[in-house]
Amino acid sequence: MSFSKKYYTSFWIILLFFISGCNLQSAHKRYLIGFSQCVESDAWRKTMLEEMKRELSFHPEAKLIYRQADGNSQKQIDQVKELLSQRVDILIISPNEADPLTPIVEEAFNTGTPVIVVDRKISSTLFTAYVGGDNYQIGKMAGEYAASLLKGKGNIIEITGLPKSTPAIERDSGFVDAFKNYPGLRIVKKVNGEWYKQKAKEELSKIVDSYPDVNLVFAHNDMMAYSAYEVYKSKGSPKPQIIGVDGLPCNGCGMQFVSDKLITATMLYPTGGEEAIRIALQILNKENFKKDNILKTTVLDSTNVRIMQLQATKVMSQQQSIERQKEMLEEQGRIYRNQRTFLYIVVSILVLALFLGGITFYSLRENRKINKKLQLQNLEISDQKNQLEEMSAKAQAANEAKVAFFTNISHEFRTPLTLILGPLEELLLNNKNQYNQIQNLNLIHKNVIRLLRLINQLMDFRKIEVDKMRLRASENDIVAFVSDILQSYKSIAQKRNIDLRMFTNERKLDVWFDVNMLDKVIFNLLSNAFKFTKDNGYIHVYVNKSENGREAIIKVEDNGIGMSENVVKSAFDLFFQGEYDNYKGSGLGLALSKDLIKLHKGSITVVSEKWKGTTFEIHLSLGNGHLEKEDMTEIEVVPSVLYEDEKVYTLDLGAEQVVKNEIEGIKKNKEYSILIIEDNAELRSFLKNKLQSEYEILEAENGQSALQEAFNTVPDLIICDVVIPGKDGLTLVNIIKTDIRTSHIPIILLTGQTNIEHQIEGMKTMADVYITKPFNVQFLEHTIKSLLSNRAMLKEHFTSELPANLKTQTLGKLDKKFVSEFTSLVESNLSNEEFSVEDICRSVGVSRVQLYRKVKALLNLNVNDYILNTRLQKAKYLLQHEELSISEIAYKVGFSSPAYFSTVFKSKFGVTPKAFKER
C-alpha cells in the first residue's frame, strides 16, 4: 500500500514537471523594448513601426511597448517617463524636438537604460546609438539637384519641417550650403510647414501670389511637396519644379508622385525601423554595435523612378512572401507545438502505463508471496487446530476420568461416613460419657454431617452435569411441604430466639415438583438464613400464588448480615464463597439450588442489602404444562426422604456449645497463661478444652479484642489464627512483637495455608512457630511446652549472673533495649532510697502490672527482688574492694538503716556484712 502510494505520487510529480517544462519553452519574453514615437499620422512613421514589428517577429524574446505623442513634445516627455517607470530594458526614441526632449533622454541614459535615437536627434551626445539618414547630406543633395535642374539660375521657395527638429535644421543647412557655388540661385522664401501636409498648404497659399516667378520648390518631405503641387495646380499658374524628401514606395507617397510627374524628384530617406530593432537587440544581447548608424540615401526622379518602383514592388512582394512564409512558419510552429504537446501526453501516458504495469507486476508478485504465506499460516493453523482438538479430547477424557474418579471416591466416602455416623450416634446416646467426651463426640458428629452434606451436594452436581439427574415431579401441596421443612428448624430457632414463621394466603397449593430436589433447595435456603441471621433476629417464609395466578412463589426472608452488591451478583456461582471469612461455605449449596430449580423450569433470585438482610424468591409454574412427560411421576412422597436432609442441613446450626469454665478439676492457679486468638468458636473451645487443665486460658475472637487482652494481661504465650476478622493474624503478631509491653511473648501462628511463602511471611513478622491446619493437638501441646521452657531457660541464664553481664543475644531487639534500660535505671539509682517501681514504670513507659509481668517473663524475678538483689550484689562488691564502713556502704546502696542492711545481707548470703568483709 505504502509502496504504490509513494510511487504514484512521484509519478505525478514527474509528469507535471514534464508538462510544465513544455509550457516553459513557449517563450518567455526576456526583453522589454520601449519605443517613443513623436507622431504617427503620416505614412513614413507608419512604415517605421511596421518595419520594427516585422523585425521583432523574428525575435520572440523581445516585446515592444509603443507610445506616440501626436507631435507634442511635452506629451512625449511624459510618455518616456512612463516607459522608464515600466523598467524597459532599452528605450528607442524619435524625439519631436531636440531641446525639450534632451533632459529626459540624458536622464534615462545616465540611470543605465540604453537609449537609441532614431531619425530626429537631441541636443546632446548622451545616448547609446543613433539610427537615421544624413539630413545635411539630403539637404545638400537636394540643393545640388536643384542647381542642375535650373542650370545654376532661378528663384526657390523652401518649405521646412518643424524648425526645432534636427532634420529640418540639417536639411536646410545642407540645402543652403549647396547654393554657395551657384550665385544665380536664390531662396526667395522659407515657409514653415511643420512637416504636415495641411500646414504647408496653408502657409504656401498665403505667399504664393507674392512670388510669381518661382522656379523650384524644395519641401522637407514629400507630403509638403505634394501640397506645393496642389497649391500651384489650383492657381493655374505654371508649375515650378518640386523636390521632396522620403521617397516612400506606397500609393499616395513620394515615389508615386515622381512617377506621376506631380513632383520632379524626391530624396530617398529610409525610416530605419528595422535597423533600430536590430541594434537594440545587439545592445541587449551585449553584442558589438555601432554608435552612429547612418542610412544610405539617393535621388529619385523620372530617370530612375521606374526601376525604383519595380524594385520597391519586388521588395514589397518579397516582403509579403516573407510574411507569408513567416505565417506558414508560425503555423508550422503551432503544429509543431501541438504535436510536441501531443507527443508529451503520449509519452506521459506511456510512462504512466509502464509505471502502472510495474506496480501491477509488483502487486501481483507481492500478492503471490502473501498468498503463499497465508497458505503456510493456514496449514500451521489447521495443524495447531488439530493438535488443540487432540489435546482438548485428551483433556476432556482426562477430565472425565478425574470427575468419574471424584464421583466414585465421593461415593466411597459416604459409606465410611455413614458407618462412623451410626456408632457415633449410639455413643452420644450413652449417658455414661463425661462432659468433655460429649463435647468431643458432638464435634465429631457435626463435622461428619457436614462432610456428608458436601458429598451429597457434589454428587448431585455431578448427576446434573452428566444429565443423569432427571426431574421426578409429582403434584404435592407446597404449603404443607414447606411447613414440614420449617418444623425441622423450630428448635434451633427457639434456642437462638429467632422469629421463624411461615406466612401464606393458601390453605393448600398444589404444585408439580420433585420432593427430593425441592427439599434440598428449601433446606439450603433456610440453613443459609440461620447461618447469617444473628440471635434474636427473624426468618420469615412466604408461600403464595403470583398475582396472575400462574405461579407459586416461595420467599425466604431474613434480617441477617446481608450481602454487598458484588456478592449478590455471584451468589449462585459454583464455588463462590462470599465475603465473610467466618461464614465461608463450600460454594455449592446455592449453585446446586439454582440448577435444581432450573430442572423445574422455574427461577430463583436474590435481593440483599448489607447489614439489612436477604430475601430469596423461587418461582414455580402451576400445572404441569411446562414439564415433559418423562419429568413426571405418580409415586407419592416418602416422608423418610426428608429425614436425611433435615439432619444434614440443620445439625450444625445450633447455638454454639461453648465449654464453660466451671468444669470440674480445672486448676485455678496455673503457672502460665495462654491467649487463644481464633474466630472459629468451635476450634477456640476445642483448644481451650485441651489446654485449660495446664494453663490459664484467655480468649479473643477478633483482632481488636486480641490486642486489648494481650496488653491488659500480658500472657505467657499466644496462639493466633492467621485469618481473623478485624486485623489479620500477621498484622497482629507484628503489633504484639513491636510493642515493648508484649514483645517478649512467644507466638504460635495457626493457618490453613500450607504455602511456604505464607510461612516465610509469618516468620518475618516474628512469630515463633507456624503450625498448619489440620494439626495434631499433641504436637501443639509439645510446641507450647517447649516454647515456655525455652523462655524459662533464658530467664535462668539472665538471673544466674549480675544483670549488667546479661547475654541477651537470644532476645528480640526491643526486649534487649528494655532489659538494658531497666537494669541501668536500677544501677544508677542504687544509692537512692526513694527509688521505687513507679519511677521505673514512668521511665520505661509501661504500667505496674506490665512491668511486673515483663520482668518476670524475661528475668524470672519480682521487680522489688531484683532491685534488692542488685543492691546487695553492689554492697558485696564494695565490701570486697572499697575501704568504707558498713554504714557508708549501707547508705551507698540505698538502705536507710545500717542495721536493716545487715539483716537483709545476712538473710541473703548467710553472713553479716561485717563477717563477710573480715573474711
Ligand code: FRU
Ligand atoms: C515624417 C517626416 C518625414 C521626414 C521626417 C523628418 O513625420 O516628416 O516626412 O522625413 O519626418 O523627421
